[in-house]
Amino acid sequence: MTQNATLTPPTSGGLAPDTDTPRRRPRRWLAGTLKAIAGMFFVVLALFPLAWMVIAGFKTKTEVVRTPFQFFPEVWNTENYTQILADPVFLRSLGVTALGAVLFTLLSLTVNSMAAYAFARLEFQLKRTLWVVVITTMFIPGMTILLTSFIMVTKLQMLDTLAVLVLPGAAAAIHVFFIRQFYLNVPRSLEEAALIDGCGRWGVYLRIFLPMSKAPFVVVGVTSFLTFWNSYVWPIMTITSPELYQIQQYLAAFRSERSSELGMLMAGSALAAAPVVLVFLVFQRQIIANIKMAGLK
């Protein structure tokens, strides 16, 4: 991708009003084409498995893994999609997961942003101690406490309830940390003016900080939503009744119990992936803009 700055006088007579020299034009064209090809390569690599899943959903059950391999179905039939949507357990698990994900997201935003505000803006006696305690929890891997958390929710008689899915992961130090970084940068003068005007601390939090929190809330909210929607290990440990089946749990069970229905499995997976892809596409600009190296600078 070298670009030699060879200076030759511009030639006239070309139709395109560009200032490129004749020597540079083919080179730039070549570099551009190479970049486009390389870009397409990455895009295909990233999206192929998903495209393939969606397309496999339109194949009959034997066609999905038929030899010789075929990318497109012979006949596009929507049977798999309609059949899986007709399965009440599938629909209910989509619904229950969506409900849980929304509750989880709301709880996560509330709990973590309140703590973030307190740690960013309030002075209290045990602030440093509690901050260290909260931050330390960030480094405890899930596997270490998987079993003892399970013992805990068993003791609390939370097994097989929506609460066991929603409550345990909602408070997360990493989210507190992220929102707090944002709150630290809100100008103090705004807050002081409101306090002088008689607005209490709650008022400051509710009327000044919350309305300004769109950017961190999108990131934390979408992350929470995705985490909940995609979680598999915790649901298989804590949920046994089909009424509360989570969508990933449903898919994994379908995969092992009805292994011949590959078309339906692919259709179900595509439908289960659709909501998270949609959520991401709606908020992608904020998400991508916010993925910077936290604290690397």
Add this chain to the structure above:
Amino acid sequence: MARGRTPTYQVANSNKKRYPDNVMAYVMIAPIVIMLGIFVIYPAIQATVLSFYDWSFYEESEFVGVKNFTDVLTDPKFRASILLGLQFVAMTLPIQLIGAFLFASLATAVNRRFADVLKVSIYIPTIISGVITSVIFTIIYDYSGGILNAVLGSLDLPGQAWLGDPKLALAAIAAPAVWLGMGLTCLIMIAGMLDIPASFYESADVEGANWWQKTIYITIPQLKNVLLYLIITGFVASIQQFELPLIMTSGGPMSSTELPNLFIFNHFRGDPYVGYSIAAALLLFVVLGSVSALIFRVLNSEKLVD
């Protein structure tokens, strides 16, 4: 921000003056402290305690000292899983880093609209669940109808039982792991590259440096911190992978995909005495948790504690 010791001459209600928001603050952090306390801190303490006991759901527990830990450390199966974990890291991390580097070089060299398309596409796999990824890749690896063997067949090469062959299974799980993990690595790499001052490249251009020279002498040295960060977080994340092998192979064939966390998880489910599993999990935590804590401390040394 009031810090430092309270001078002794201050009046009795100095606390109220120094911390006017005490009540408010405790109300606001109570939910998170209670929730973390119940679901993270207490379980962590309990895990530490249980690791010294022969504990099961069904019997009285018995204090056994460090026996669980010595059992874990001398267990050839646990060591094998650690080695497997390192092998898995060696299969995923270099590809991820080099791929992300190339991707980021490309994404920072094209026009904005194309760069946006690239970034969104590369990030989409990251939001797909482990279960769905496993479903897709299991079918890609299917012996008779999968696309991979179809490609081999068209080259006149024999098909492989990707997930059934102990020699291939780990690599077959590394591919979806890279596919899932690539997005974040790429975006962090792009952010790092965009931070390098354009003037560095301009002066290199003036001196006639080519792309390769600019990469070696400017990009990589300037990305040192970002690369270090990605290597360590990538290592920690990769060695802890267990959902993909859990769903795709359950650790088989012949334990060839039983990564450390999956080993522990399978132990949890199979062995009524959990002291061993918890001790193993704690050992991993001590190593990996402190590595990430250390990195976090170094990177955030000023922001961590006010």
